[in-house]
Amino acid sequence: MLGFAVKFPLIVLVLFFLYLLQPVEQWVVDPFTAGIAKVSTWIIDLFDDDAVTFGKVIQSTHTGFAVSIERGCNGLEAVIILFAALFAFPAPWKHRIVGFVVGFVAIQALNLVRIISLFYMGEWETAKCVPGEPCVTPWFDWFHHYLWQALIILDALVVWLIWLRWLPRPGATPRDGTGGGQAEPAAVPAG
Numbered sequence: 001m002l003g004f005a006v007k008f009p010l011i012v013l014v015l016f017f018l019y020l021l022q023p024v025e026q027w028v029v030d031p032f033t034a035g036i037a038k039v040s041t042w043i044i045d046l047f048d049d050d051a052v053t054f055g056k057v058i059q060s061t062h063t064g065f066a067v068s069i070e071r072g073c074n075g076l077e078a079v080i081i082l083f084a085a086l087f088a089f090p091a092p093w094k095h096r097i098v099g100f101v102v103g104f105v106a107i108q109a110l111n112l113v114r115i116i117s118l119f120y121m122g123e124w125e126t127a128k129c130v131p132g133e134p135c136v137t138p139w140f141d142w143f144h145h146y147l148w149q150a151l152i153i154l155d156a157l158v159v160w161l162i163w164l165r166w167l168p169r170p171g172a173t174p175r176d177g178t179g180g181g182q183a184e185p186a187a188v189p190a191g
Contacts, residue, residue: 007088
């Protein structure tokens with residue numbers, strides 16, 4: 001477990017360093033974030049035709065309210081943490097890759113729920129604003145900065161914990177029932 005304690009923070013630091021580089025932002029992060037905005041708008045349009053996308057901005061066509069999906073809102077930080085946890089832990093590569101793919105989908109699915117709920121919450125709160133006065137959005141701010149941030153990171157943790165339980169145990173019988181593990185010790189009669 002000492003290896004994990006060393007590898008995990010090292011992988012996190014390297015990936016966050018790369019994540020902050022300008023070329024990575026330009027060629028990976030921004031296009032990915034714009035894709036998240038388009039998928040979110042597509043889902044919103046399934047229920048009403050209220051949203052349009054401009055790059056990483058989702059805007060209401062009825063109220064003009066808009067959200068911009070920035071770093072920290074695209075789910076990539078949670079994906080980095082999950083990746084580091086999966087690939088720092090001693091496990092077969094097949095299991096690491098499957099865990100990452102499933103985890104990536106789980107994090108991004110929850111992130112879509114997050115973005116869409118914040119879009120509607122912000123639209124609802126700003127509808128009560130008085131023109132010409134500062135608009136206060138306490139619920140939007142609280143959900144955006146605290147609740148959803150924690151839930152997305154918690155999602156990565158839960159995926160990793162489920163993945164740990166899914167891993168085969170050394171010397172255990174495979175789950176497909178084909179045998180292959182260590183034999184059960186024979187019962188020794190008492191007496």
